[in-house]
Amino acid sequence: MRTLGVELNFNNVVAIFSVAIPVLAFVWEFVVIRRKRLGYRLQMDTLATDTAHAPSADVLARMRDDGHELVEPSFVLVRIENAGWREIVPGDYLTPPDDKTGIRVLFRDRRVVGMAVTELSQPTLRHFFVTTRDGRTQETDGFGKDWEDGVGVIRLPKVTLNPGAHYKILAVLERRGGNAHASFPPPEFQAAVTGGMDHSFAWVRWLARLKLAHTESHTFASRPAVGGLALLAAAVLVQASLTLFFPAKPAPLDCVGGTLYLSGSTAFAPAVTAAAKEYTKLCSAKGAHIPVDDGTFVNSTDGITRLEQAGADAGIKGNDGLRNRITFSDGLSQGKHDQLLPRPVVYTLFTLVVNEDAQVRNLSLQQVRDIYAGKVKFWSQVGGKPGLPIHLINRNVGSGTRNALEQRVLGNKSVPAAKVADCTALNEDQYGVCEVTGTDSLLQAVSKDPGGIGYSEVSSVPSGNLVKLEIDGMPPTLVGVEQGTYPYWQTEYAYTFGEPPAGSIAAAFLRYLTDQGGKDILREYGNRPCSETRYPLVCRPT
CATH class of the missing domain: 3.40.190.10 (Periplasmic binding protein-like II)
Incomplete structure (x- = not known):
């Protein structure tokens, strides 16, 4: 089959997919997913009692809150950023409209003592965190800390973030669970945003609803990585082009192409069908084809009749053999069939x-x-x-x-x-x-x-x-x-009309069944290959 001047065989289809899949992956990652990507980085999570780097750090361990000394206090620095190329607005956060909080950060076994916004990429972002009420500066409704079922929570508001914009939160926490001096479970970030597609691309909008993504210091890749990706893409394109327009046609040594028609025993059908599928797979480069459907195998006698009729229709005479027909019979045929040759395959x-x-x-x-x-x-x-x-x-x-x-x-x-x-x-x-x-x-x-x-x-x-x-x-x-x-x-026989030519698909498939990988498949179906018996030409239990 040819389309646009290209032969659509198995290898060429693989080559087409090798180009199409990276292109589609690129479009998905950088056009769909990265339209709006809300990311975070946990830039610090350390105990105040850690004196490994500074002996005077124990001063931090003596912090107090409401008159009591904090238990194993720790510091956490979180960066929230827009790692996509479209603006993130409050309506993009997947929370109820009346919920002013867009992101929740959970700290198991810890209570949030206090926190502050330490860095804003744009000064105007401050208004998302603090507001003035009755002449006093207060935290906004969506910004604050909670204690829920033994879990400390930092609530972050639905901040509008331009591409590349970010803010940082520094928090002080203390232990409220777990074993003393044990490591704390990592914080859990809970948030999601929509893809921001318009109504004409509603299905893409549904697919592109993303969880809060853990981002790294590079939102895309370093320059060496970009160069490596470019070289890889070039190599794939060159390889695919060579496969499509200058195709190599390797073929296993014993493969023969063409179409082979089978018939005969329904009892032997499952085993020989499995072997036929494997043969066509191995010899696909040669164009081997063995069609099997519900009418292929009827019974042993019917298969013999079909084989004789095919030989008569082809006008086979003398020592010539039919090159594209094999029938399988449970035992030797009971009639007289002078032009048919039986070969024991298995019992x-x-x-x-x-x-x-x-x-x-x-x-x-x-x-x-x-x-x-x-x-x-x-x-x-x-x-x-x-x-x-x-x-x-x-x-x-x-x-x-x-x-x-x-x-x-x-x-x-x-x-x-x-x-x-x-x-x-x-x-x-x-x-x-x-x-x-x-x-x-x-x-x-x-x-x-x-x-x-x-x-x-x-x-x-x-x-x-x-x-x-x-x-x-x-x-x-x-x-x-x-x-x-x-x-x-019973001994299973393969019948051919005369001796199939050495270069025919019938002869090749018989070799595959009796001396090559096909006999392993026949064995899997509970048969004993004749080549494994003491007298292969007789093929009987010893």
Whole structure:
């Protein structure tokens, strides 16, 4: 896909974002946030009793208030400033209109004894702190000190501050809590201002409501920092430009591009789908694409049919192979397919699943055969819930999971034919049989039917009300298969139409599954890669 003359592949999109994100961050920081930024600096917070720097400092420790000597007195110097580029006015402070205080500074374990405004960047700011009433100079309503629930409070008024304007407050405090000589908790500053946007940018105004910011001595950055940022921005622009207009196209050694179409077993679908996603991610630079949707995997027989039809449609003859098709089958296909080549990939583990309402967790192999032969029709006959009939929920003909059940568990006996077309139509008081088309459909049907029993690849069974049955006391595990104590497993084969060309995506994906990172993904889904068995071409438990 090309837009404005630029190929929009993954690397180019990353390059575009590498330019766009810093630009947007700059606009946000210096156009939105810094429009109005109320900041503070705690320039001093020290004990008057600290004699480390001057032996005569103990004189300060003898300060008194109302006749009593202050307990561990301390001095605090706070600077409040406008660190933005727009004026801060009283209406910008996020407090109720009738509250004259705009900022509160809290001192836990300390009481504020007295305070004074020590520095004003503009003399006219004095009127925000003091006023004349009845011929006496007094503090304004928004300026003062309080004692609230064991916390000393300095209240600062809603001061109008031009960009860069500031004022400082010097306060004397004494200990009123905590352990003697222990460090005081740091002051807590409480204030916020709005972004100051007009109504046309109301959404930005809402986003830009800011808390009081802790500012440093430089409101932006030092000159060396500015120079470093400029060099960094230049480097990013150069790198992004090279990526966009002079793109490199690296590719992993074994990657092959193109589109690969998969089909076949629904039981094996989760594992091979995960491997396909990882392959396309690794080989995206080569344009590898493996589409997977709800109709990709139907059953093993359907996959064989699709593969043969694709070969016929492509006119493949002689020793040529189809380069873009693979189908997966639970076990060898039962028909005659002279032009198809099977390759063992893994042997996979299956399990019988029952609804937990059946109250059964273990069956003997003979009990399983009797259930599928119709000799046992109620769960109470095998130690389950009294009065609950058994409902066999089978896969349709052509399912490799069903074939594996008949071959390895039922002694080559077929499962009974379905009596109804819809599993929800089974009589809840009678033994019954129905069929579904896929693994997910089977698991959902068993989950909804209290007397349901079905079968699935082990890793596909979700948590919930489904029970993985033990057979003769053996849980469904690869260890049980390899020890010969658990019977329900099958070799998974990858079928191709002829031998896929060495440089085709079909051949590359098969190599990935059998000899590269794909086999690690298959192992995560409870399969045993054939390459890890004693005889890989046979791929059976030893």
